[in-house]
Amino acid sequence: MNDGMWLWLALVDLVILTAFAMLGIWQRRILLGVYVPPAHRGDAEVVAMRRSYVWTVVAVLALVAAAGSVALWLLPEALETVLAGTFSLQFVAAIAVYGRFHHRARALKAQAEWGGPSQPARRVASLTYRRELGQPGLRWYAVHLGVVAVSVVAAALMWDRIPEVFAIHFNVRGEADGWSERTVQGVFGQNLVQLVLIAIFAGTATAIGRMRQQLDPDDPQRSLAKRKQYNRLSAYFLWALSLLVTLFLSLLQGMTLYGWPQRWALGLGLALPLVILIAVGLFLYQLRSKGLESIGDEQAQADRYWRLGGLVYYNPADPALLVEKRVGVGMTVNFARPLSWLLLGAVLAVASGTALIAILTSG
């Protein structure tokens, strides 16, 4: 274990902690998976419960991390087991804390007799919205494909320079523990992973443009402008993030194939999560500062449509396939529509298929 490794672990833990803490405070209209009517969003009990949730999550996760550190100090040879155990325990503990507070929020709702979101009698939609999305189109992802193409062509041209057997996986100590032979799958497997990731990012960016408009009937122009701003911001963010990941994978491929210095890999492994963390932070800050963290979809917020503590949306009366998440950032599917299961299955199949290929090709 070197200092870089400790820094990396601390970073990962900070991400987990921030992500779970954010669940409690991100959307003002949702208190831990329960809809809060506008008049009650500033209530002392609501603010207190959010604060209490955040501190409980921080305390519980810090406690588990401390226990993990002690275990590591006592059993340095069981590094992998201790790390896996610590992270799993943190997840389970954080989910338990969330569940506990979700029940408290529901109790508060019942006691204070909060109503659901109002269903406006007037509805407004733009007919030209989908032709004027104002977000970068799929063509922008040609840059990513260019990076992949350069990597593939370079590997094909320099085939003879690639060692017969090369390391493709490194453990947390920075030692190589997975090797591949110089075969087509072994050399180009990384590029397949890149293509799948690019497809997932581009698909997500496209899906954002397919989400319903949910315009404010009292000010359709302004809410339409906000919706477009949200689309644009998300699409540029996804584009930049996926380009970063694509470049990172190409660099990693270069290191394993052409024997570029390995300390680069460690440096990059440290830099990538940090850069992603900063990028996500900036993106969320932008959303928040422009008031875009919860646009539209007020009607879909009635608690009866949300299961599993606000994670799963199920509303047969809603023709929309994609809706804004109520817990966390981004979107989720309407599980009452069969297409959503197909979509979820396809994403899972592609992800696990890619992982399987990665495992099979690493000898």
Next chain:
Amino acid sequence: MFVELDLQSETPIYTQLADQLLAGIASGALRPGDPLPSVRSLAADLGINLHTVNKAYQVLKQEGFLQVHRKRGVVINPDGMPGVTAAFQDRLRHQLRGMAAEAAVRGMSQEELAELCRSVYDEIRQSGEGGNRDE
């Protein structure tokens, strides 16, 4: 162009939608060949039932205002609008009858009624000229 529905109105929702699409064509905000959103996405955008949007589209398609392409989806009929048919004249006469009768009973003159018709007609035709497309 925006469509606006009032779910509490006495006018059926599909009629409101069809009327607004017609007004959009009349004003020039929607031009022949312009695509319309799919049934599902417009229903989701407005938070109403799929069948309601479908019914509005079907009514307009039957009359010849819209075309439904397998590839291009729903578009404003690019081959031009149906003319004044005998069936339309019958329907218009029938619908005007009730309003004209009430106007007469309430003491409205023939000129006043004609003037009202003219101003409503002009209003619809001119609403598109101020740039009724979204931005």
